[in-house]
Amino acid sequence: MESLVTNLLNGLSWGMLLFLISVGLTTVFGVLGVLNFAHGSFFMLGAYLCMQVMHVVPSFWLGILIGPLAVALLGVIIEKLLLRRVYDRDVSFQLLLTFAILLVLDDAVRIIWGAGYHVVDAPKILAGTIPLFTHSYPVYRIFLVVIGPLIGISLWSFFHFTRWGKIIRAAAVNREMAEGVGIRVPLLFTAVFAFGSWLAALGGALATPHQSLAPSMGESIIIESFIVVVIGGMGSFPGAFAGALLLGLLESFGTVFAGRAQMALPYILLALVLLIRPRGFFGRET
């Protein structure tokens, strides 16, 4: 029973972080049609910038506020300067361009903050542990489990009830039509890309007390969020939520029943979904 609850909480908290980064990835793909390889680097930058802010002002909340905003600004620059030029190109060139951006960002992080690990403490109110059965459990992970659905619900409300949210969904369904009814698509693309970058960076900033910071953290999470997005259905918001939870839980419970093979589980899940339902859980027919 105890290990069940612990694994459940571990899986949920990790799933929530995966959800935050996947939802940005899937929204950018849905609207811009670009699968952003550098999305994991935005996640990492969010974490490092949050840490940097905390070096200046020792407030975790300020770090979470400022770090992701700075990354969103970087997203604006990247979209306007680089991505904009390849929208009409082949998919492989878009993928490669974002891959080149990943190389630059990852190495830049290594140059600025070094290749070693960094640790960020959780804010006082969320630090420490609470008793859970006979053991104790970190408060911060419980915070993640709570905050994840909150962010999910606010994003969902944003997409469904606000004007901007509706515009984004409209553009994702049909770009030409959206342009036809007077939506300024270039501006929308910049905004959506910045929004996606902000979400990834927010995930990164929230991850700082949960995992140690290293220049490889972007690379490892991008593969998992690709899997989330593919199994959930590319461009689908509920798909990102379901996929992230499923992957998070699979990875934490995998240690119990699969032992060493646990690392291969995400890929096996990917293969199974593609065999049975190639467009993903919530994907539209292509």
Place this chain on the structure above:
Amino acid sequence: MKKQPNYPKTGIFLIFLIGFLIGCPFFLPTYWTFILGEILIMALFSMSFNLLLGYSGLLSFGQAGFFGVGAYAAALLILKGWQSLSLILLVGVFSAALAAVVIGFLCVRRDEIYFAMITLGFGMMLFTIAHNWIELTGGSDGLPLAALPTLRLPGLELSLFDPRNMYLFILAVFLAGIFLLWRLVRSPFGLILTAVRENKERLAFVGADVRMVRLTAFTIAGGLAGLSGALFCLFNSMATPDFMHWSYSARPILMTILGGSGVFLGPAFGAAVFFLLEQVITHITDNWMIFLGAILIPVVIFFPQGILGTIVKYFDREQETDRQ
């Protein structure tokens, strides 16, 4: 189809190039012979990858998986005491092709971005197997080889630990590999492949089995990736899980885009540029990736045909205007 006007010139140039490559180890320092050997292996790897990207329009992000299968097959056979290099390479090719058939069967159902993601996933699955199946693969340490089989030619036994022999052995396999690829892309099958890239719906209408064509190309590309992997295993005297990581899958992609995916020798040219740049830049700084990214961004945006592709196009245009 456009006729190739400079055919005899190209032939003479190729003979000179091959002659130059054979002569290299006799006047280059040992260090550069090593680099050149690595370039040739990666060039073969990239050209096999370009059978998918350039000729079939499929971006695979998991080719390192097959590269690694070839490498591990070779390492395991050598550890078992196999002595025949040609058999070792052959088993490397076939085990990688076998993995490619199985994985390809699942992957070729989708294309474009989905294909890239799925191949990435399966490549990483092979990586985790190599990383975690410690009894077979030695885990993250890999399989180091203390001894290599000797190269047996009629009346001659050569040690592969001599860099010059190793280089010439690689060159021979490389030339055989690209000759095979050349015949393939010039064959009716090569034309069908190009047709799949250009318009798969129309090809399906005239009765071709698009999935089968793609699966065949995927299997051949996987087999040749396995060949380069087996060579790489001999070259490094080891096989490690790193060979299968997705960052290794990215290498042939980068080299192909650098050189140009629309030209037959483009990926090989890209491999040469990649390693020469790496040599120059790592001489100055440790941060080679940031430079690679900074070079790649303008290439992708302004020269989508790659360096060799742009050069070839320029000369073609010159000749067009000459004739007018």
